[in-house]
Amino acid sequence: EAGVTQSPTHLIKTRGQQAxxxxxxxxxHTSVYWYQQALGLGLQFLLWYDEGExxxxxxxxxxxxxxxxxxxxxxxxxNALELEDSALYxxxxxxxxxxxxxxxxxxxxxxxxxxx
Amino acid sequence: xxxxxxxxxSLSVQEGRISILNCDYTNSMFDYFLWYKKYPAEGPTFxxxxxxxxxxxxxxxxxxxxxxSAKHLSLHIVPSQPGDSAVYFCAASEPGAxxxxxxxxxxxxSVRP
Numbered sequence: 001e002a003g004v005t006q007s008p009t010h011l012i013k014t015r016g017q018q019a020x021x022x023x024x025x026x027x028x029h030t031s032v033y034w035y036q037q038a039l040g041l042g043l044q045f046l047l048w049y050d051e052g053e054x055x056x057x058x059x060x061x062x063x064x065x066x067x068x069x070x071x072x073x074x075x076x077x078x079n080a081l082e083l084e085d086s087a088l089y090x091x092x093x094x095x096x097x098x099x100x101x102x103x104x105x106x107x108x109x110x111x112x113x114x115x116x
Numbered sequence: 117x118x119x120x121x122x123x124x125x126s127l128s129v130q131e132g133r134i135s136i137l138n139c140d141y142t143n144s145m146f147d148y149f150l151w152y153k154k155y156p157a158e159g160p161t162f163x164x165x166x167x168x169x170x171x172x173x174x175x176x177x178x179x180x181x182x183x184x185s186a187k188h189l190s191l192h193i194v195p196s197q198p199g200d201s202a203v204y205f206c207a208a209s210e211p212g213a214x215x216x217x218x219x220x221x222x223x224x225x226s227v228r229p
Contacts, residue, residue: 109157109159
């Protein structure tokens with residue numbers, strides 16, 4: 001069974017540009033999550049999508065946005081890139097969360113975004 | 117405000133011995149806890165989880181213990197193997213549909229042959 005796949009592996013941009021990162025979840029998983037791991041920091045929650053809707057958002061500015069497609073894949077868009085956006089961006093997926101249930105999140109290998 | 121803390125940045129253990137990785141949390145609303153292992157250039161791999169209604173969960177060589185009163189959990193690896201050398205992250209989430217994971221900064225485990 002294929003795991004969570006992310007593309008591209010590496011992405012180099014300059015300040016002010018826009019970046020688009022892509023994620024395909026594990027087959028059967030409907031929830032997709034995005035995390036940022038900047039140098040020296042732990043994984044920080046960015047966004048959660050389920051059934052095409054944004055369900056929760058971390059403490060990031062609005063220039064971080066995304067969407068989830070009908071096939072449950074997802075895009076993360078970062079506008080007006082700043083130097084501090086340089087980080088590893090990890091996508092995770094899980095089975096649909098039912099009220100009161102817990103499902104582990106399974107991660108892809110990430111996209112390394114470098115801002116010059 | 118760091119709600120999940122892994123205070124020891126590194127741990128070195130002899131092959132065959134027990135590895136004990138510790139994690140503390142401050143948010144009493146957390147009710148689901150997970151451990152992930154991460155190799156360089158790879159994403160975190162889910163290892164084991166525990167719900168707050170339990171105090172122990174075991175899966176092969178991995179056991180997680182939860183002490184709710186102390187807001188402390190630990191991961192025991194027995195016996196430790198060189199392939200266990202990696203960064204280990206503790207994570208936690210609150211109940212309901214919140215679903216975001218809050219991570220610690222990780223512990224680097226080195227298992228010496």
